[in-house]
Amino acid sequence: MNPVNTQPYTLPPDAIWLITGCSSGIGQSLATLLASKPNQRLIATARNPSTLSYLPDTPNILKLALDHFGDAFHLDVVVNNAGYSLSGDTEAATEEEAHLEMETLFFGTARVTARALPIMRKEVGGRKGGVVFNISSLAGLCGFPGHAYYHAGKFAVEGWSESVAREVHPDWNVNICIVEPSGVKTNFDGHSKARIQAHPDYTGEDMPARQLEKYVNIGIKSGIGMMEPSAVAETLWSVASRGEKVPLRLPLGATCWKMAKARCEGFLRELDGVKEVSTFGEGG
Template sequence: MNPVNTKPYELPPDAVWLITGCSSGIGREIASLVASKPNQRLIATARNPSSLSYLPNTNPNILKLAIDVASVGSVDAAFAAGAKHFGKDFCLDVVVNNAGYSLSGDTEAATEEEIHEEMETLFFGTARVTVHAIEVMRQAKDHRGGLVFNISSLAGLCGFPGHAYYHAGKFAVEGFTESVAREMHPDWNINFCIVEPSGVNTNFEGQSKVHTKPHPAYAADDMPSRKLETFVNKATGSSVVIEPSAVAGTIFTIASRGECIPLRLPLGVVAWKLARSKFVDLLGELDTVKELSVMGQAI
């Protein structure tokens, strides 16, 4: 299997960052952090560019753009605008695919429109921005490589009741990213990191979370989805919830520390523990079905 991220990544002193979903939460914190660094250049994007007013308008190192990752034309236009703003030798060094929202609720109640909109934003949007970024990175004249952070979630590793299509989108992002990472020639030095935070203290429960219409068959308090909702509501605001500024700081540290990039990074105590528990349990399950799996073949 082709290895990934085999060389240490050196963040250029004048790196260009493109970040999606900068209106709030993790995206806003990463954009603010990059904007505070001397000589780092930033393309900050959001569906509504007025939500980027926290960034200065007079700094030539900062470009604020409207982008809808669910629109091919919008993504094309954003990359073209970035190239125009930063010049003909435009190099894209770091991409943070952060745009997204959660679709939660009873899976039977989800409409076709809700399902397709969720997958279009979470998966196809991430994929089209990633592919654009790879093209720019590998064609750069100085061949300085690049780094793509795809913001997944603990939901990209573990499935919980009441979020089936959100999990589907994040699982898709993880499989896509791992596959694309293995397509890269080592000489290109194009690196990928799947970031998997657990609960983050953002407005994710507000404008970034869509609920399906409740289904009466799943309304009882003893249903798994209702139990999870109760647990999550109690955990909101607790010490296990990660601050978005901490996520932003970790992402910048990974990009700037001059070491090999981890392909996967669970963030937060909850994410790390549950990720480890899942893989330990999976090893046990593999042992249980070993005889069925190998079908008499020698191992």
């Protein structure tokens, strides 16, 4: 396969960042971090610009309600962070719920990235290239009961981002990084966490989704294994600014790293288990 992110990336001292979903969580923490760095320039977006009031009113910060921009300037870093979780019994999901989830998680990410690429690859003022951080999740690596459309959106982000990363020419210096956090301590508002209406056939305490809910709720309440949004923000800043190659995939948190490794090892065992069926007629 074509190699990706082949050259070390050097973040310009006055880099321009575009971040979606800055009203809370990772987006808010990263925007706050960048606001503390006087030479960095930030385009912060949110559904409601009033939620960006925590950012200072300075010439280096632009607050927007929509994820749109022109091509008269350069973008150095794009962080596709906007999204919300959709949980519940898949059989009960409406078409509107499913389509809105995919529109936000996948098509929003794809749309912003596609608009950013021609801006990044065009040399403006002596700078060319950049980094696109597409925020996926542990949910883009492993599937769990009760979150089918959330997983669908994140899996789509993973495959789409990898394909695009292999399309861009190495000379463009455009780097794609799929960020895969596990649990993050975020204060979800009403739109950032949605729930499908319960299905009567899935209410039993022995149903896999109900059992997972109990485990997740314990983890959320205790905070064990949950990362601070500020830690994620610091990591993204480090990856962009350290002057090294940008990884294609970036699992964040010990939980994600361990489960990703277990998923890969399990996949290898599954492959071995179906080898005779899969390679029929090829002599092994």
